[in-house]
Amino acid sequence: MNDNVLCSMDQVSDLQAALPTTVHPGYHIDICLNPVSTARPSVVKDHVLALLHKNKYAFGDFIVTEFEEPFLQDHVISVSLSDSEPSGQDRTTIDLRAAKLHLHVFQLHEDGPGSEELDGEELAAANHWLLPSSDFHGIWENLVFDEDIKGQLLHFATTTLLFSDKNVDKNVISWNRVVLLHGPPGTGKTSLCKALAQKLCIRLSDRYTYGQLIEINSHSLFSKWFSESGKLVMKMFQKIQEMIDDPEALVCVLIDEIESLTAARKSTLSGNEPSDAIRVVNALLTQLDQIKRYPNVMILTTSNVTGAIDLAFVDRADIKQYIGLPLPKAIFKIYHSCINELMRSGIIMPAQQLLDLRALEVMSFAENEATKLSLQLRDVSKRSYGLSGRALRKLPFIAHALFVQKSTVTLEDFLVALDKASQRQFKERADLTKD
Incomplete structure (x- = not known):
């Protein structure tokens, strides 16, 4: 649960003195229904609006999971606002009565992924989820970036839909519905793609009845038979085409490590005969050009090695977003959320509440009893710079396993253990480079 929650008028009065009230053009409220609820979305929206x-x-983002009203208790799991502002931006008090609220009601599919197989092939060609899926619930909220990358991607999708609705001539203005996220491993690229597909499905629930996410297994599309890989790509996209043909479905296609499918053609030429890799690239580009005319499809791709990607594919990507290693501010926020979760579970004994960076800034980062531990976490965050988001999320576990080893620990002792764990990561990395 986020540490930011709804506040009553009395509780927020002291906050208003320090922070301006903002009337935003619109806030999106996500309402997660109980899987067995049969309540009409319009009725649910009325009850949630009355609550708000x-x-x-x-105050900033919030999530509510406990309700006094019996109707909400019976039908709603959570009510949340999780993207009111970019990471690191000053938070403001939101006037829920004055602001325009966009309410989105959804239910999670609890089945895991299915597999898409191609005739005659041993490996599954893709994993397939119905969206929104419980597998991806909460990922969006826990992804932390130094820029407003999540907001930019949502704006891209909104513009894509708008241009399609308005029948903008693609011969005049070109867009291909392709997103390329690139950067070092472990920075959250794949997780962001899955979370974006989930968020789009929720945001567009009034337009599309359901969503589908197809995660292509690139390695399965390289056949053991020479020259067959290009045909496998076309077969895979024929299956995707069947899903796109349903206008009630929002279809997101995820191709992880796209460089394995779009190896630069200039490096694969051999004699007068094109290699199988070239046929794969040509087949993929052809399929992308064919499906881009459909309004209900989005292609999400990631790459760790952008230099290996064919330039013809790079040109087709509407957005080429670099996802780098988190800066200390983002690291602080990641650690902050991890510690709050360990406090919630009782592993870290509840003590004074950790302050966020904005509160520390207001207090000029002065050290006193109220700020001591928060400043200590800030120092640990600075020393952790250079680690990936994936590594940072593992560190609280490693810190406990190696340097705590007991059921409960004080926050002060855990911060010491967390610092030791982060420095151990750097040492392990250095040791690996020696081999």
Whole structure:
């Protein structure tokens, strides 16, 4: 659960003195229904709107999971706002009565992924989820970046839909519905793609009845038979085409490590005969050009080695977003969320609440009893710079396993263990480079 929650008028009065009230053009409220609920979305929205107006104010992002009203108790799992502002931007008090609220009601599919197989091939060609899926619930909220990357991707999808609705001539203005996220391993590229597909499905629930995510297994599309890989790519996209043909479905196609499918053609030429890799690239580009005319499809791709990607594919990507290693501010926020979760579970004994960076800044980063531990976490975050988001999320576990080894620990002792664990990561990395 996020540490930011709805506030009553009395509770927020002291916050308003320090922070301006913002009337935003619109906030998106996600309402997760109980899987067995049969309540009509319009009725649910009315009850949630009454709840928000009753509280009147919210401070930054929030999530509510406990309700007093019996209807909400029976039908709603959570009500949340999780993208009111970019990571690191100053948070403001939100006037829920004055702001325009966009309410999105959804239910999670609890089945895991299915597999898509191609005739005659041993490996599954793709994993397939119905969206929104419980597998991806909460990923969006826990992804932390130094820029407003999540907001930019949502704006891209909105513009894509708008241009399609308005029948903008693609011969005049070109867009291909392709996103390329690139950067070092472990920075959250694949997770962001899955979370984006989930978020789009929720945001567009009034337009599309359901969503589908197809994660292509690139390695399965390289056949053991020479020259067959290009045909496998076409077969895979024929299956995707069947899904796109349903106008009620929002289809997101995820191709992880796209460089394995789009190896630069200039490096694969051999004699007068094109290699199988070239046939794969040509087949993929052809299929992308064919499906881009459909309004209900999005192609999401990732790469760790952008220099290996064919330039013809790079040119087709509408957005080429670099996802780098988190800076200390983002690291602080990641650690902050991890520690709050360990406090919630009782592993870290509840003590004074950790302050966020904005609160520390307001207090000029002065050290006192209220700020001591928060400043200590800030120092640990600075010393952790250079680690990937994937490594940072593992560190609380490693810190406990190696340097705590007991059921409960004080926050002060855990911060010491966390610092030791982060420095151990750097040492392990250095040791690996010696081999």
